Amino acid sequence: MAIKDYIRERFFPHIWCAGCGHGIILNGLVRAINELQIPKSDVVMVSGIGCSSRIAGYLDFHTLHTLHGRALTFATGVKLSRPELNVIVPMGDGDALAIGGNHFIHAARRNINITAIVMNNRIYGMTGGQYSPLSGPGIVASTAPYTNIDQSFDVVKLAEAAGATFVARTTAYHVQQVMEILQEAILHKGFSVVEIMSQCPTYFGRRNRVGDAVDMLKHMKKITTPIGSKAKQEDPELIERGIFVRKELPEYCEAYDTVIQRAKEGN
Amino acid sequence: MSDNILFVQGNEACVEGALYAGLNFFAGYPITPSTEVAEQLSLRLPKIGGKFIQMEDEIASMCAIIGASLTGHKVMTATSGPGFSLKQEALGYAIMAEIPCVIVNVQRGGPSTGIPTHVSQGDVNQSRWGTHGDHAIVVLTASNHQDVFAMTVEAFNIAETYRTPVVLLFDEVVGHMRERLALPEPGAIPIVDRLRTSVKQGINYHPYLPREDGRLPMSDFGGVHRYNVTGLFHDMWGFPSDDPVVIRDLLRHLMDKLESRTNQLTHFKDFHTEDADCLLISYGSSARSARAVVEKRRMRGERYGLLELQTLWPFPYDLVRQKAAGAKTIVVVEMNMGQICQSVRQAVDRPERVFLSNRFDGVFIAPRDIEQSLRLIQGKGV
Numbered sequence: 001m002a003i004k005d006y007i008r009e010r011f012f013p014h015i016w017c018a019g020c021g022h023g024i025i026l027n028g029l030v031r032a033i034n035e036l037q038i039p040k041s042d043v044v045m046v047s048g049i050g051c052s053s054r055i056a057g058y059l060d061f062h063t064l065h066t067l068h069g070r071a072l073t074f075a076t077g078v079k080l081s082r083p084e085l086n087v088i089v090p091m092g093d094g095d096a097l098a099i100g101g102n103h104f105i106h107a108a109r110r111n112i113n114i115t116a117i118v119m120n121n122r123i124y125g126m127t128g129g130q131y132s133p134l135s136g137p138g139i140v141a142s143t144a145p146y147t148n149i150d151q152s153f154d155v156v157k158l159a160e161a162a163g164a165t166f167v168a169r170t171t172a173y174h175v176q177q178v179m180e181i182l183q184e185a186i187l188h189k190g191f192s193v194v195e196i197m198s199q200c201p202t203y204f205g206r207r208n209r210v211g212d213a214v215d216m217l218k219h220m221k222k223i224t225t226p227i228g229s230k231a232k233q234e235d236p237e238l239i240e241r242g243i244f245v246r247k248e249l250p251e252y253c254e255a256y257d258t259v260i261q262r263a264k265e266g267n
Numbered sequence: 268m269s270d271n272i273l274f275v276q277g278n279e280a281c282v283e284g285a286l287y288a289g290l291n292f293f294a295g296y297p298i299t300p301s302t303e304v305a306e307q308l309s310l311r312l313p314k315i316g317g318k319f320i321q322m323e324d325e326i327a328s329m330c331a332i333i334g335a336s337l338t339g340h341k342v343m344t345a346t347s348g349p350g351f352s353l354k355q356e357a358l359g360y361a362i363m364a365e366i367p368c369v370i371v372n373v374q375r376g377g378p379s380t381g382i383p384t385h386v387s388q389g390d391v392n393q394s395r396w397g398t399h400g401d402h403a404i405v406v407l408t409a410s411n412h413q414d415v416f417a418m419t420v421e422a423f424n425i426a427e428t429y430r431t432p433v434v435l436l437f438d439e440v441v442g443h444m445r446e447r448l449a450l451p452e453p454g455a456i457p458i459v460d461r462l463r464t465s466v467k468q469g470i471n472y473h474p475y476l477p478r479e480d481g482r483l484p485m486s487d488f489g490g491v492h493r494y495n496v497t498g499l500f501h502d503m504w505g506f507p508s509d510d511p512v513v514i515r516d517l518l519r520h521l522m523d524k525l526e527s528r529t530n531q532l533t534h535f536k537d538f539h540t541e542d543a544d545c546l547l548i549s550y551g552s553s554a555r556s557a558r559a560v561v562e563k564r565r566m567r568g569e570r571y572g573l574l575e576l577q578t579l580w581p582f583p584y585d586l587v588r589q590k591a592a593g594a595k596t597i598v599v600v601e602m603n604m605g606q607i608c609q610s611v612r613q614a615v616d617r618p619e620r621v622f623l624s625n626r627f628d629g630v631f632i633a634p635r636d637i638e639q640s641l642r643l644i645q646g647k648g649v
Contacts, residue, residue, distance in 0.1 A: 008495075011506050044488050046334070057495050057506060062488040064337065065497035065507075066330065067360055073327035077334025077342075078488060080318050081292050085338075085489050106323035256318065263313035 006030045006040065008060050015054055017125075019205075019213025021172035021198030025119055026055050028178030028196075029090070035183055043086045046075040048100060051126045051200075052092035052119040069100030072107040075114050083113070083253035086186060093120040093134040097153055101133070108162035111190045112252035116164075117182070118155050118193065121200040129203030140207045159193035160245050166192035167245035171220040172199060174241065184243065189251050197224070197239075271450040277441040278303035278345075280412035280448045281371060282311065284419025285343050287451070288458055290369075291317035292340040294331035296324055296350060299383040300439045301373035304345035325350035329357035329370070336366045337496065339461065339487035341423055345371035348381060348390060351397065358432055359398030360498040362521060365430035365475070365483060367461065369422045372434060373442040374551075376629050385629030386439040388551055391606040394434045395580045401518055403525035405532055406434040406580040410554040412448040415441060417456065418534070418577060424459040425532065429524055430483050436579060438602070440552035440631050461485055464492065475517075476503040481524055526581050533586055534577035539565055543572025545641070546594035547624075548587065548611055549601060550576040552631065557600040559634040560641075579607065587614040596644060597621045602632055 007030075016022050033043060043061040047053035049068035056063040062085075066074045071089050079087045096104050096118045107114060123141060124130040131141035136152040159167045166188040170177040178196055185192035199205065199216035210216055225231040227242035273283070282304055285293075293312060295305035305321065312319040318335070322328040325346055332342035346354060351372045361368050374390045376382035381389075390397075394406045405425050409415040415437065422433040464484035466472040468491035477483050486492040495505040500514045508514070525532065538561055540546060545564075549557035554575040564571035574590045576583065591597050591611075597620050599608040605623045612618040624640035626632040642649060 008506075010504070041489065041491060041493060057497070060493055062337075062493050063495045064334070064488070065495060065499070066333075067356055067498060070326065070330045070357065073322065073330035074334040076320070076322070076327070077292070077294065077331035077336075078338055079334075080320055080331070081335035081340050082338040082489050102323055103327055106327070256313075260313045260316055263310075264316075 001034055003027070003030055003034065006034065006060055008058055011058055014058055016051060017202040019199070019201040020051070021121060021200070021217075022052055022055060022119055024172045024175050025090075025117070025178060025196050025198060026058065028175050029055070029088070029117070029182055030059065031179045032182035032186065035179070036186060038086055038186070042084070043088060044075075044078050046071045046078060046087060046089050048091055048095040049126075050092035050095045050124070052090055053095060055090045069095055069098070070103060071095070072100065072103045072114065072116065076107060076112055079112055079114055080253055080256065087113070088115045088117070088186065090117045090119060093118060093122060094124045094132040097155070097158070098133045105158070105162035108159055108164040108191050108193065110252045111163060111165055111249050113189055114191055115182070115185045116191065116193045118195045119198045120155065120195055121198040121204060123200050123204040125200045125203050129207060142203070142207070155193065155195040156244050163191070164193045164245065165190035165247050165249050166243070168193070168243045169195040169197070169239070170241050171197040171224055173217045173220040177241065181243065188246065190249060273448045273450065274445055275412065275448050276303055276443055276445055277412055277415050277437060278373065278443070279307055280415040281345075281419050281435065281437065282307040283448065283450060284416040285369070285423065286311060286315070287416070287456070288420045288423035289341045289460070290343050290423070291315070292332060292335035292342045293318070293344065294320045294322050294328040294335070295344050296322055296328050296346070298325070298347045298350045300375055300442050301345045301347045301371060303442070304371055304373070325353035326357060329354040332368050333357060333361050333364070333366045336368050337488045341367075341427070343369040343371065345373070347373050347375045347383070348377040349379070351390060351393065355398040359400065359402065361432040362398065362402045362404065363498045364496050366432070367426040367430055368432045369419075369426055370432055370434050372436050374436065374438040382629045384439070386552065386602060386631050387627065387629065388438055388553065388602040389606070389627065390436060391579060391601075391603060394436050401522065403522045404434060404580055405429075405431060405525060405578070406436050407534065407578055408436045408551045409577060410441065410551055410575060412446050414577065416448060420456050420458070421534065424457070427459045427461050428482070430485070431525060436551070438551045444552075463487070466492065473503040474505050475501060477520065529581040529583060530585065532578055532581060533583040535583065535586060536575040536577065537590065538573040538575070540572035540574055540590050542570055543594050544570040545572070545596045545598065546591055547571065547573045547637070548576065548597060548599045548607070549573065550579060550607065553600045553602055556632050556634045556637055560637045563634070576607070582610045582614070584614040587611055588616065591615045591620075595620065598624050598637070598640065598644065600624045600632065600637055602626050
């Protein structure tokens with residue numbers, strides 16, 4: 001299928017700023033679904049609130065644009081009630097891990113077969129550049145004019161500790177890897193988390209004087225390295241990319257089928 | 268004794284009503300005094316292939332049922348005051364996106380954590396205006412288990428008919444009290460099933476384009492029609508819009524679809540209201556005590572009557588005005604500081620006739636409490 005067949009052209013132009021990384025991720029996501037040849041009517045995309053969350057409306061799937069931070073809870077209702085559907089949840093960093101942090105860890109703990117994508121641009125873009133739980137110390141934001149003192153989460157470690165059975169990280173620079181990892185994540189049976197580092201040149205970039213979108217993309221290339229690479233051994237500060245966790249544990253909806261079975265047998 | 272006669276708590280009567288209505292997805296979080304609803308459904312739903320999930324919090328429970336409603340399920344959650352506060356955000360979402368769902372609030376005393384194990388009817392106005400923004404909502408209540416059952420079925424029927432959340436506003440006394448419940452035979456009470464679109468695959472389906480009768484046929488997520496659902500103001504495609512005409516028309520639609528059907532949505536019971544000099548107006552467990560007072564006074568030949576409201580919102584202004592027309596005195600009996608009393612005063616002519624008989628100390632309002640109020644109202648002292 002042509003990529004444009006996945007797009008609701010009627011709803012364009014999109015709201016994203018020039019140079020935003022989210023369009024690249026949309027591209028990788030659509031290509032991943034296309035490669036897997038999943039029929040459009042078998043995909044439910046559930047999103048929350050923020051720049052990232054608008055991704056759902058632009059795509060020709062069943063799309064549910066919900067509340068800030070709550071996407072995974074709506075998605076849990078969709079998935080548990082219709083387990084045969086592919087449920088994909090694109091979220092922003094504030095959406096997924098600040099207001100939605102509790103839902104994030106509990107969805108991971110249940111190991112429900114949902115693909116969670118954290119589009120991490122380290123800032124609240126839609127509201128004008130406030131610091132997020134992934135901004136990290138030293139960052140300037142509209143609510144951290146004297147630089148941010150909050151430590152940040154490591155999404156990969158958090159997701160793994162919470163029980164996600166597939167955990168990966170890549171960046172908007174590595175769009176080929178975005179596509180490949182998302183395919184793996186969607187195919188994985190269980191809760192998968194894919195952190196995709198993205199750039200917000202408008203709010204993060206300008207305020208922190210890190211250059212334009214191209215500079216920010218190049219920077220992502222510079223500061224990341226494949227998992228276990230020699231470069232990582234030489235420079236422990238580098239952020240690893242790739243699949244960190246891939247394991248099999250009982251999937252929630254399948255486990256619920258055993259509950260139904262026991263209930264019907266009267267045990 | 269027949270299997271159809273049960274001796275159960277009100278919370279269990281609610282469960283029976285929900286299952287009768289076709290409930291097949293429930294998400295909840297433990298909270299007193301509604302927990303028995305979740306406990307019973309965790310036992311009952313899997314037996315019929317339905318789904319029960321205990322979510323991480325009240326917010327998540329409300330959101331999960333909205334997700335499940337969109338795949339074509341009949342859904343419910345249950346809570347009490349603090350949990351009801353937490354659900355308001357997603358309740359507003361369900362109003363805006365027009366998602367059929369039922370929310371049970373077994374009221375306890377508030378504000379805040381309040382008095383978890385004691386009775387109150389303090390959430391009446393919250394059930395109307397708890398979520399932000401102009402909106403309309405349906406709120407039903409009941410005073411005994413047979414009515415809890417019937418109103419629960421009705422809640423699902425209204426939710427499906429009008430694509431709206433419906434709140435079942437019970438209270439701790441009704442929720443925890445045990446009494447007889449006769450289960451109606453299947454088919455004895457009509458069940459409204461979801462109205463699904465007849466638009467065929469390949470033809471444009473507009474999820475938010477009302478039919479001539481105002482109803483909006485749905486298409487299940489996973490079906491042949493793919494569309495967008497959002498809590499933003501949206502056009503007939505479900506796509507966000509900031510067009511003033513779209514905003515105005517959608518808000519009018521959301522209000523009018525319920526407010527203009529107040530008479531159809533109004534459920535009530537009346538006892539001797541036709542010639543009452545003194546009209547008591549009550550609802551929920553308070554109405555049991557009010558009824559006892561009316562019966563006693565009638566035996567003495569005094570012209571007392573009771574209007575028991577079962578639909579609290581949209582408030583039945585016409586009904587109340589009409590029933591109160593001939594009464595010299597109107598006494599609203601409730602367990603809060605006068606929430607329905609306020610609406611009754613707005614509804615009737617000569618509102619100086621309206622008095623409040625209430626308790627708000629966690630203690631059930633007994634007939635003697637109402638009698639005490641009546642003495643004061645009638646100038647007899649205590």
